[in-house]
Amino acid sequence: MSSTQTNSSALSDTSINVNGESSSLPPKSQSKVSNFLEVESDQDDIIDSEEFNSTQNRKRVKTNDIVNLESSNKKRKSINGNNDPSKKLGGGAESRQKEALRLFEKRKELPFYQGRKEILEEIMNNETTIILGETGCGKSTQLPQLLRSNFISTSNYKGKSPKIVITQPRRLPAISLANRVAIESGCLVGEEVGYSVRFEEMVSRDTGIRYCTEGVLMRELANPAQNIGTSSSSSHQGLNLLLKYDIIIIDEAHERTLNTDFLCGTLKKVQNIRKEMVKSQQKQFDGNGKGKEKKGSEIKELKLIIMSATLDPGKFQKFFATGREALLVKGRMYDVSTQHSLNPVDDFIEAAARQVMIIHNNQQSEGDILVFMPGSDEIENCVDLLRRLGKQLSDKSKQIQVLPLYAALPPTAQAKIFTPPPEKTRRVIVATNIAETSMTIPGVSFVIDTGFKKEKEYIFRQSGSIEQLKKKGISQAAAWQRTGRAGRERNGFCYRLFTKEIFSKMPEFDIPEIQRCNLSSAVLQLIAMGQNPFEFEYIDNPGRDAIAAAFQTLAGLQALESPTKVTSLGVDMLKYPLDPPHARILIASFENGCTSEIIDILSIINAGGTVFVDRPNDREEASNSKMKFIHRDGDHMTSLAVFKDFLTLKSSLAKERSSSKGSGVSLVGWCKDNYVNFKTLNQAIKIRDQLRELVIRNGKQWETSTCNTSDSSPIMKSLLHGLFMNTAVIQADGSYKQTTGSLTVKIHPSSVLMSKKVPAILYDELTITSAFYARNVSTFEQHWLTEIPIFAKAGKSVAVSVGKGHL
DNA sequence: GAGCACTGC
Numbered sequence: 001m002s003s004t005q006t007n008s009s010a011l012s013d014t015s016i017n018v019n020g021e022s023s024s025l026p027p028k029s030q031s032k033v034s035n036f037l038e039v040e041s042d043q044d045d046i047i048d049s050e051e052f053n054s055t056q057n058r059k060r061v062k063t064n065d066i067v068n069l070e071s072s073n074k075k076r077k078s079i080n081g082n083n084d085p086s087k088k089l090g091g092g093a094e095s096r097q098k099e100a101l102r103l104f105e106k107r108k109e110l111p112f113y114q115g116r117k118e119i120l121e122e123i124m125n126n127e128t129t130i131i132l133g134e135t136g137c138g139k140s141t142q143l144p145q146l147l148r149s150n151f152i153s154t155s156n157y158k159g160k161s162p163k164i165v166i167t168q169p170r171r172l173p174a175i176s177l178a179n180r181v182a183i184e185s186g187c188l189v190g191e192e193v194g195y196s197v198r199f200e201e202m203v204s205r206d207t208g209i210r211y212c213t214e215g216v217l218m219r220e221l222a223n224p225a226q227n228i229g230t231s232s233s234s235s236h237q238g239l240n241l242l243l244k245y246d247i248i249i250i251d252e253a254h255e256r257t258l259n260t261d262f263l264c265g266t267l268k269k270v271q272n273i274r275k276e277m278v279k280s281q282q283k284q285f286d287g288n289g290k291g292k293e294k295k296g297s298e299i300k301e302l303k304l305i306i307m308s309a310t311l312d313p314g315k316f317q318k319f320f321a322t323g324r325e326a327l328l329v330k331g332r333m334y335d336v337s338t339q340h341s342l343n344p345v346d347d348f349i350e351a352a353a354r355q356v357m358i359i360h361n362n363q364q365s366e367g368d369i370l371v372f373m374p375g376s377d378e379i380e381n382c383v384d385l386l387r388r389l390g391k392q393l394s395d396k397s398k399q400i401q402v403l404p405l406y407a408a409l410p411p412t413a414q415a416k417i418f419t420p421p422p423e424k425t426r427r428v429i430v431a432t433n434i435a436e437t438s439m440t441i442p443g444v445s446f447v448i449d450t451g452f453k454k455e456k457e458y459i460f461r462q463s464g465s466i467e468q469l470k471k472k473g474i475s476q477a478a479a480w481q482r483t484g485r486a487g488r489e490r491n492g493f494c495y496r497l498f499t500k501e502i503f504s505k506m507p508e509f510d511i512p513e514i515q516r517c518n519l520s521s522a523v524l525q526l527i528a529m530g531q532n533p534f535e536f537e538y539i540d541n542p543g544r545d546a547i548a549a550a551f552q553t554l555a556g557l558q559a560l561e562s563p564t565k566v567t568s569l570g571v572d573m574l575k576y577p578l579d580p581p582h583a584r585i586l587i588a589s590f591e592n593g594c595t596s597e598i599i600d601i602l603s604i605i606n607a608g609g610t611v612f613v614d615r616p617n618d619r620e621e622a623s624n625s626k627m628k629f630i631h632r633d634g635d636h637m638t639s640l641a642v643f644k645d646f647l648t649l650k651s652s653l654a655k656e657r658s659s660s661k662g663s664g665v666s667l668v669g670w671c672k673d674n675y676v677n678f679k680t681l682n683q684a685i686k687i688r689d690q691l692r693e694l695v696i697r698n699g700k701q702w703e704t705s706t707c708n709t710s711d712s713s714p715i716m717k718s719l720l721h722g723l724f725m726n727t728a729v730i731q732a733d734g735s736y737k738q739t740t741g742s743l744t745v746k747i748h749p750s751s752v753l754m755s756k757k758v759p760a761i762l763y764d765e766l767t768i769t770s771a772f773y774a775r776n777v778s779t780f781e782q783h784w785l786t787e788i789p790i791f792a793k794a795g796k797s798v799a800v801s802v803g804k805g806h807l
Numbered sequence: 808g809a810g811c812a813c814t815g816c
Contacts, residue, residue: 169814169815170814170815171814171815197815197816198815198816213814213815213816214815214816215814215815215816216815216816218815218816219816255814257814257815258814258815259815259816374812375810375811375812376810376811376812377810377811406812406813407812407813407814408811408812432812432813433812433813434812434813436813437813437814438813438814453812453813454811454812454813455812455813456812456813469810469811469812470812471812472812513814521816576816577815577816578816608813608814608815610811614809614810614811616810690816746808748808748809749808749809749810750808750809750810750811754808755808767811769809769810770809770810771809773809775811
């Protein structure tokens, strides 16, 4: 039995197929390729040739494909000669309406549109609806429009269209979907259809459909005061009831990000509170008979819609107690034949390369090859091997072009996958998980899956958490997701470098993020919302240990007055998009007079990359170049020095440009020459701007820095306020011992302090590989620790008692 | 003297 059948039969118990198609599966085709034997399809609806032709147009309006969306926007941009779709397009309202009307004909062909009646009815009749939408069914673009135009007649809305929010796990889809739906609706982005993501917002008073990232909505839930013009009744013990929205859609819920889970739990609560409020409001109106007068401030119930890929909907059904079947909407995907390795593979890099060459040499059919690897190291090895093999191909035969793809690659290298390959060349892309969900690569017909990924693991310790990046086997769900990448444009093949038996023993789903990450930020938000993290309704409980660890961190940071109440310091910490320790550092900088420098340092840390590029090939040149930036106090001050030079050059280049004097120097060029990571620093600028704005909005100043780089003590003292758990002091033998724990830690070789002997160190993170390595390290004076509350008070009992006392 | 999955506010 194929896994598809397993999957589908599981679904048939719990879902209604709204397209009215038979749920029985077509017979599977059989074929033999190389050492693979078993053949499976991961798609129920194999599209026959007639259907195949008729879907050619549909592909252009395929909704989940962000690359398609982008390219369709780009086309539009070039037609109108305008690079910003948010600005007015060349044509006026009339031409937009025309375009919308033309697109409407295409939208009607989407599976989602065809099932709209059942979908609408289910949503109207239930407070929570779960929709399982296959790739390409159009759910993310069509559902909000459908609700906006068809929900008016229901009694709740009294002639007004409902206000809708739809969340996405990632920024790019939120923006792309808003752009797409704006075009379909015949409006400009920010009018009827808008979006809000970090650093960017396009919404107005008229916006009826708002796409946003999950994090944005989570922040909104925790910040009742932030909403301008909302009455006091809109919040409930610190929880924003989101009264300005009628319907909230959680899209891509199957991804189970930390925010997916916290949103589901919190929104369920909001939904219940609003239901109670509607009831008591009704009683009040019935009592005094003045209901009509108060119509303006009338509270409405909240409708929730959970949309996910076709995975097990049982968890969501149980969690929301819908008592209803989930709606299943068929998609527009092509058939993918899946084959497993007959024997276990011992060298997956070599096996993957060999399989690439077999496909390249044997297959008649067209299409590029996508290989999934766990990490960059394996990718570079595989790319080297493939390029060597590629050189052995005869000049007459079709060639291969091999490209690596992972997040740490510079943008120019990443962009190569979107350019057409050379003539008579098959492209081979060797990628990490980035190609599983974050990036859609065009032209792929073959997937080779090693079955591995890398994942960060947290080891919670009272003395501070330890991180480990581990190579792990993937889940069955992830294997199907990878398989699906071969069937986006035509029928495809997926070769799994693991046996069918290994597959059957893989976990069915990934462990949700909430069960494997640091919860301190989320727990602080929950408490601020008046919720008890130990009693919060979780889809999957993160466990008492993880919650207790978060409590302990927060207590140490003085963010908690009691397990159910946040201190004013804690309230201040929530005002910034930073982890609690980092927020604490920022707040400490207000008193230490070094906010400008601390904002810069925090921006670099949070930019999600290294300051210096580190490639094995040019390590010596890089380390020589690094010398000129080195600050004796450690990595934080060194990063700051690089950032300051970067910013100075940036502003002088901007001045040059305005006076049209070109010096030929570029920011990117400077970064290259100095082995500095442009992507990291550029991202840091964005974060810096946002933090500066928030500091001012919260009545503080960042410009009045009183410190200079020769005396970094105010900066170090500020860092210590957030990182006191991450400190160690030197021992007689030159090793470092934790101050809050008993581990012996080493300074990571990437640190400027690596071979220095300093009395005490603080660090951003502790990782375990061949030893416990402290990364991003600075030195400080040990006696400063007495200024830190938990060290000042006798022992470390404060943090522990709050963490443990209420378990 | 070492190995760096991916997001997001």
